[in-house]
Every structure is written in C-alpha cells, then in structure tokens.
Amino acid sequence: MKRILPILLLLFAFSLSCSPPVQETPKPAADWSDNPWPEIRKERINRLLPEAMRAARVDCWLVICRENHNDPIASHIGGENAGGTAVFLFYLDEEGFHSLVFSPDGEATALDELDIHEEVRRVERGVSTLEEAAAFIRGKNFESIAVNSSESNALADGLSYSQRLQLEEVLGDEARKLISSTDLVYEWLSIKLPAEVEIMRQAAQLASDFQYEAYAMIEPGKTTDAEVAKFLKAKMAEYGVKDAWHPDQNPNVNSGPDRGHSHATDKVIMPGDVIQIDFGVKLYDIWVSDIQRFAYVLKEGENEAPADIQQHWQHGKAGSRVALAAMKPGVKGVEVDRAQRVLMEAAGSEYVMWSTGHPVGYVAHDVGPNLGGAQSPSIRPAAQKELKKGMVFAFDGFHAWKRADGTTKTISVEEMAVVTENGAEYLIQPQEELILVK
Numbered sequence: 075m076k077r078i079l080p081i082l083l084l085l086f087a088f089s090l091s092c093s094p095p096v097q098e099t100p101k102p103a104a105d106w107s108d109n110p111w112p113e114i115r116k117e118r119i120n121r122l123l124p125e126a127m128r129a130a131r132v133d134c135w136l137v138i139c140r141e142n143h144n145d146p147i148a149s150h151i152g153g154e155n156a157g158g159t160a161v162f163l164f165y166l167d168e169e170g171f172h173s174l175v176f177s178p179d180g181e182a183t184a185l186d187e188l189d190i191h192e193e194v195r196r197v198e199r200g201v202s203t204l205e206e207a208a209a210f211i212r213g214k215n216f217e218s219i220a221v222n223s224s225e226s227n228a229l230a231d232g233l234s235y236s237q238r239l240q241l242e243e244v245l246g247d248e249a250r251k252l253i254s255s256t257d258l259v260y261e262w263l264s265i266k267l268p269a270e271v272e273i274m275r276q277a278a279q280l281a282s283d284f285q286y287e288a289y290a291m292i293e294p295g296k297t298t299d300a301e302v303a304k305f306l307k308a309k310m311a312e313y314g315v316k317d318a319w320h321p322d323q324n325p326n327v328n329s330g331p332d333r334g335h336s337h338a339t340d341k342v343i344m345p346g347d348v349i350q351i352d353f354g355v356k357l358y359d360i361w362v363s364d365i366q367r368f369a370y371v372l373k374e375g376e377n378e379a380p381a382d383i384q385q386h387w388q389h390g391k392a393g394s395r396v397a398l399a400a401m402k403p404g405v406k407g408v409e410v411d412r413a414q415r416v417l418m419e420a421a422g423s424e425y426v427m428w429s430t431g432h433p434v435g436y437v438a439h440d441v442g443p444n445l446g447g448a449q450s451p452s453i454r455p456a457a458q459k460e461l462k463k464g465m466v467f468a469f470d471g472f473h474a475w476k477r478a479d480g481t482t483k484t485i486s487v488e489e490m491a492v493v494t495e496n497g498a499e500y501l502i503q504p505q506e507e508l509i510l511v512k
Contacts, residue, residue: 106314109358114269115150116190118262123164124171126261134165134216135258136207138237145222145232147259149360152190157181161207162191165216174210176203208244219248220255226455229441230259264442265464266435270361271492274435274466275501277318277355277363278490282502284309285351285367288327289509294345294371299327303338306353318354318362319438325353329371331481332474345373348383348483349511354438364438364468366488369509379508386473387508389421390485394471394504397430397445398491401461401469401498407443408457414472415448424474424482429454431469434490438468445469465493466501 127135139145139153139160148154151162158178165172173191179198186194197203211219223238224230233241242249266274288305291297306325310316317324327338329347343349349371354364368387370379379387393414400413411430418426429446432439442465447457470486477483490501 106358109360110269110273111358111360112188112190114267115152117267117269119151119164119173119190120171122265122267123262124166126258126265127164127166127171129261130220130255130257132218132220132253132255132258133167134163134211134214134218135220135255136211136241137162137164137222138204138233138241143234146229147222147232150263152185152188155181155184159203160185161203163207163210165214167214176207176210178203202244204240204244208241208246208248211245212248216248216251218253219245219251220253220258222255222259223252224254224256224259227256227259227441229263230255260441260459263436263440264433265462266466266492267464270435271464271466271501273357273361274363274490277315277357277361278365278501280313280315280357281318281353281355281363281365282367282505284355285325285353285365286509288351289349289367289369289511292343292349292371292511294343294347294511297343298340299329299338299343299349300340302327302343302349302351306351310355313355316356316359318356318364325351327351331477331479332484343371343511345371347371348386348485350484350486352486352488361435362438363490364434364488365490366470366486367505367509368485368487369511371511379510382475384508386475386485387487389418389423389473390471390487391504391506392421392471393417393430393473394469394487394489397469397471398489398498398500401445401467401491401493402496403461403463403493405461406458407445407461408447408451408454410445410461410469411457412448418472421473423472424476424484426472426474426484426486428470428472428486429457430472431467433465434468435466440466442467461493461498463493463495467491467493467498 139148139156141157161176163174175191175194179196182196222230222232288302303325323337329343329349349369352366354362356362396417397414400410414430431445433442434440443459444454444456447454468490470488474484489504491498
C-alpha cells in the first residue's frame, strides 16, 4: 500500500500538467425560454442512437407512448405530447438508420412538424397503432426487438404489464424476439453531446456561485441550516431554475455530524462548525448539476481553520484530484473508486459508505458507470462498466473523521467532470480552499 500511494500521486501530478485549463462559465441571464433541447434531441437521435443500437446489438427498438402515464424515455424521442397510444420504432437495416412513428391521427400533424423522425404515419381513428406497427415489424424480419422492460434501469422500464400483453398478442410469433432495452438505453443516455456538456457547465457554475453567496449571509449563533437552504431556494426562484432532485432534500445544508442524503434542519450554525452544502439546479427543465461546497465557521480570535480541520480538507481535496486523474476512457468505474480508497486509507480516513461518484445529466443519478464498488462490488454492478468519452460525472473527494462527541463528519467535496479523449476535466473551477465564515 505504501508503494502504491506515491505512484498515484505522481500520476495525479502528471495529469494536472497535461490537462487543459478549466474554463469558468460566465453567469447566464435568468432567461431559459430559448430551449436548445429540440435540436439537441434530434442530434442525439440521429447521431448517438444508431451508435448505441450497434453497441447494444439491437436492430429494432420499440417504444410505446401514451397520455397521463407515459414512458420515462418519452421526452427523449418526441413522445411527451402523446394522447392516444403512439408507437415509436427505431431500426437499422441495409440502408442505415431509420425512425418511424405510428401516431393517432389527432397528434400526427404536430409530431410531424417537429421534424424529429424520418416518417410519421397517421393511423386513423379506431385503428390500432400497435397492430399497424406489428404488421410493419413482421415484414422486416428483425433478429431482435428491444422494448422498455428492465430489472436494473428505471429509464428502460416504461412498458407496462398490460402494454406488454397487448404487444405480445399483436406480434404473434415475432414476440419471441423481444429483448430488454437495458443495454441500449444505457449506451444512448450515458453519452452527452458537447452542447449538453456546456449547459451542464452553466448549471454547475450556478450551483457553486449560489453556495458561495449563501455562506456569505450566515451569522454564526443565529442562522440555521434551514435558513441557508431557504436562501438558496430564493436564488433558484430569482434565476428561474429548478431543483436537480427532490425539492425536500435540495439543498441539503448540514453544519452538524453526517446525516447522509437528508433535508436541512433548524440546527443553529455555531463557531467551530464544518458546513456542507449539497446542491444542484436544473436548466431548461432537462439538464442538472450536483455540486458540494464546504466551509468552516471561525471561532473568536481565529483567522484560519485549525490545523486538524485544514488537514482533513487537504485529504478530501487530494481524493478528488486522484479520482479525476484516474478517469479516462476504458477505465472501469470501480478503478476510479479504488484509486481514492487507497489514498483514504493512507490518510487515516474513517469508513465512508458512499461511492466516489455517479453519472449526472438528465437526473442527478443518471445512466452510466458507477464510480464505486471497491468496498461492496456486489451492490454496484454498474461499477464494472467502462468510462467513455462524453460521459459526465459528479464525484466526491472523501475524508471522514470522528468528532469529539463520537459522531462522524465527512468532507465530500463534490465536483463535476467530463471524460475526454485522453482523460477527464472539471466542468468548472474546483473548490481549492475551505470557505471561512466569520
């Protein structure tokens, strides 16, 4: 173990010398009306989806969309406004990639005008779109037909039980070709286009900026964790952005011992506290960020954090840097986690149950490799997946210690990074020093 640590630190230093400089994103205006999603979605379908289908060895993907209880993938394929049952087909043949929709006549005009799909076929009132799609499929002789039934990925599990029964009935013998879309959805959603990364860069910068402002409004001995959270909610309303995850726990502000994923409480912030804010915003109602910033509340007569707190901070920051250095195409998620665990053990960190990181994009815990599994591989199967260019992660630099009262406090400085051709780079400037609350 002692021989491994210097090697990791050397690799980390080398990666920093070779990494491109981090570009800070200017704070955008509070206007999100010009949504780039329609064009980005179209590019994702026509550029990334064929690649994902080939990677998952799928030659046809069938998605059923409907009103009020829609498939979770609906907005990604243009089916979010479905009324009656619509069937979306994506397939590969000798001529290339195709997208074909069997749409009820009442919604077909608007869907066709979006110009997302190669063809939108109108299905007359009283005629089953499922039967029309099944007739088309029987004529194509596909080897496999992926549908959204998945045990491991909620975004690939949108096909209801009754829809599955109806589909199998109209397909007849072709139903034996139905397979899960788990791998296909994984391959497609885990990669983000450069334009999407830039939007997430903005979301990350906003989340970071708001946290610095929140720390500046704290009055030790008066301000509560919940009041800091309320301040951040007000900033979100001012800028017209939404919560990156459930509003009850976004943000999580905690000036006491570890609480895990939680809501902010009425604890009063006191001198000597180490404060954690876990916070993210959603832009255009599509893309999210997940950023944590840490602060120390100065005691009377202090101009800097005590030596032990500074040391804990440096250990946590080093963990983030080593994790970033380990992130590159072809590396498994578990290897990124393991790189940090080696450093944590050498630094004397207490046990930390959480994974080093997770994919982030359309949701805070998105589809892609899990940066974990070094401690409990059986519960993190996605940790065995390889990183690819275009994947975006939120990940923590960990260090945990026992407080005087026997409880545990964890520094988990959370940053966001995108995997590049040869490595990974932070989306925004990472936190370099503990924020000091006077």
